Structure formats: structure tokens, C-alpha cells
Amino acid sequence: MNCTGWPHEAPQGVQCPPALTYPLPPSPVDILFVGWNPPGRCHFWNCSTDRLRLNLEWVLGQLDWSMQPNFLSAFFSHRCYFVHAVKCWPHPDWPPTAVTKTCAKALLGKDIQRLRPKTLCLLGHIPHLAASAVMSGLPSKVQYGKGWCSVVEEIKVIITAFPNKRWNPTEKKANRECTLATLSQYL
Numbered sequence: 001m002n003c004t005g006w007p008h009e010a011p012q013g014v015q016c017p018p019a020l021t022y023p024l025p026p027s028p029v030d031i032l033f034v035g036w037n038p039p040g041r042c043h044f045w046n047c048s049t050d051r052l053r054l055n056l057e058w059v060l061g062q063l064d065w066s067m068q069p070n071f072l073s074a075f076f077s078h079r080c081y082f083v084h085a086v087k088c089w090p091h092p093d094w095p096p097t098a099v100t101k102t103c104a105k106a107l108l109g110k111d112i113q114r115l116r117p118k119t120l121c122l123l124g125h126i127p128h129l130a131a132s133a134v135m136s137g138l139p140s141k142v143q144y145g146k147g148w149c150s151v152v153e154e155i156k157v158i159i160t161a162f163p164n165k166r167w168n169p170t171e172k173k174a175n176r177e178c179t180l181a182t183l184s185q186y187l
Contacts, residue, residue, distance in 0.1 A: 006102065010088070014099055018087035018107070021045075023072075025115055030079035031187070032117035034108070034127040036162065037086035037095050044082050045072075052123075055163040055176045056082075062180050063187070083111045085122075085130035100126060101133040109134035112155070119187070120155050123179070124162030131157070145171035147182025158186045 010016040020038055022045055035044060035052050044053045053071065060075075061067045067074045075082075088103045089095035095103070108130050112120065122128045124144055132138045137152040144161040145168040151157070160182035161168060161175040168175050 011096075011099060013091060013095075014088045014103075015090050016088050018090070020084070020087055020090075022083065025081040026076050026079045028079065029081045029115045029117040031081075031119045031121055032112070032115055033080060033082045033121045033123060034085050034131065035082065035123050036084065036126040037089040037091070038084050039092040040090055043084070051164065052162075055165070055179075056123075059163050059176055059180045059183060063183060081115060081117070083108070083115075085127040094126060097129065100130050104130035104133040117155060120157045121183070122157065122159045124160075126162075128159050143170065144168075145175070145178040147178070147185065149182075149186040156186075158182060 006014070006016055020043070033056065042050060044050050047053070057067050057071045065074065065078060085108055086095045086100050086103045087107050089099055112134065120131070122131050128138070128142060132140070135153055135157075138157065138159070139148060142148045142159045144159065147158065147160040149156065149158045161178040163176040163179040165174050165176060168178050171178050
């Protein structure tokens with residue numbers, strides 16, 4: 001990955017270029033899921049106990065997608081792919097806003113152009129903020145628990161809660177249940 005976000009020295013905590021490897025995407029990509037940032041060396045693609053991966057598997061399983069015997073194989077068979085919104089922030093905490101926007105402009109925009117997904121599914125605030133830096137027409141605010149969907153730049157975009165077990169007080173259910181409700185409505 002060629003990181004062009006910082007013309008000089010990258011801010012503290014930023015790994016530029018990112019040290020991530022992704023498998024080859026299916027062709028075509030029907031649904032591109034975008035998560036936050038890699039929480040360290042172990043992440044969605046290389047760790048079967050990654051919490052995002054486990055929760056997304058639960059959500060898709062609830063949609064009656066066959067996720068067995070191997071989640072990643074099933075994920076690919078549905079022509080799904082996953083990228084991190086902020087690849088250059090390999091930490092479990094939220095990246096700073098400036099890092100999110102800069103990294104998105106350097107890498108996420110290229111991912112979206114290269115993969116040309118039919119549907120772009122933004123999983124929470126950080127992916128929404130990152131996509132807003134590279135796409136015009138996204139709303140500035142979303143109730144993630146309720147979700148949002150529209151066509152933006154000829155791509156169906158779904159914005160939903162990050163699928164985890166945290167309680168969503170507005171919707172009175174876990175965030176992953178909010179993700180399930182949104183995807184049930186818009187996929």
C-alpha cells in the first residue's frame with residue numbers, strides 16, 4: 001500500500017504506510033463493509049476471534065446467510081469484502097479526526113474506486129467520517145442505531161451502528177442488533 005497522506009513525517013501513532021495485508025477481493029464486490037481501524041496486528045482478516053469479525057458473522061447469520069463451515073469463505077461467496085477506514089492507525093482506540101480524514105483521502109477513497117462495490121456499508125462513526133472525506137452527498141449526522149441508506153455517487157450506501165454488544169440506549173438493544181435491523185431493511 002502506498003500511503004501518500006503525510007508529505008513529511010506522520011503524526012505520532014500513525015503507521016504510514018500501513019503494515020496490513022488483505023486477501024484478494026471477490027470480483028465483483030457486491031458489498032464492501034468498512035470498519036474503523038485495525039486494533040493491532042490481529043484484525044478482521046487474520047484473527048478468528050476478532051470481535052468485529054465475530055459480531056459481523058452473528059449479524060449475517062441472523063440474516064440467514066450461510067456462514068459455515070468457514071466464515072471468510074462464506075463472506076467471499078456472498079461477494080463481500082472488508083476494509084478498514086483508517087488503515088494507518090493500528091491501535092484499539094479511535095483515531096484522531098485529522099488522522100481519519102487524511103488516511104481516508106490517501107487510502108479509503110482508492111479502495112472504493114478500485115473495488116467499485118454495488119453497496120458500501122459503513123459500520124459506525126469512524127467509517128462514516130472517513131467516507132465523508134472522500135464522497136460528497138453523505139449526511140453529516142446519522143442515528144447509527146436507526147441506520148441510513150441512499151444512493152451516493154452511484155453506490156448504494158448504508159450507514160449503521162458498529163456491530164458490537166454495547167448497549168444502544170436510544171434503540172434499547174445491542175449495537176449489533178441495530179446493525180441487523182438496518183441490514184435487514186436495506187440489503
